[in-house]
Amino acid sequence: MNFHRIEHLNRQDVQIDELVVHSYEMGLYLAEVDFDQRKAFIIDDETGRPKKFHSIEQVKDAFGDATIRKAYLCHQSAYDEMVGAADKTDNTLKVPLFGSVEPG
Template sequence: MAHRLEHLNFQDVVIDKLTVHSFEMGVYLAEVDFDGRNGYIIGENNKPRPFYSVSQVKQQLSSATIKEAFLVHESAYDEMIGQGDKVDNRLIVPI
């Protein structure tokens, strides 16, 4: 499931949960739980829409009501050669 940004940024829209996923190179993808459906925000090309800061995500959704929001970052360091089994190294921060 996916959501279009132009359908979300209205005063009567209540987003239950916003999850901003942080990736390398300063790219962020936003995942929303809205109207009982969870999915990424997509662009006109029907692919996940990239954002370039958490502030940009907040600004683009400034009219909507967001009940809770989190920033999630996963470290790639556990993929180094010689490391043990992969562990869940996600950092989840309320925003």
């Protein structure tokens, strides 16, 4: 399983290609980073599992020293799973976030 650690990425000499913040219920967020051609979630050093964030600001602060080229908030709605609804389609919402810089 691929993973990244914040302490390896939150440095001035690091340029992250893409940061995707996945939004889940009750203010829970997981950060997925594309760095050095490797896409993986940030893990918690204590648990070895994906690190849980409780706000977008907490994610932003965690990567305060790194350069982030593109950043997105990604959310999938569960409302399409309601009884009588049409077959499930991809309802992923992907919104640009802080510091998104297009390559130039």
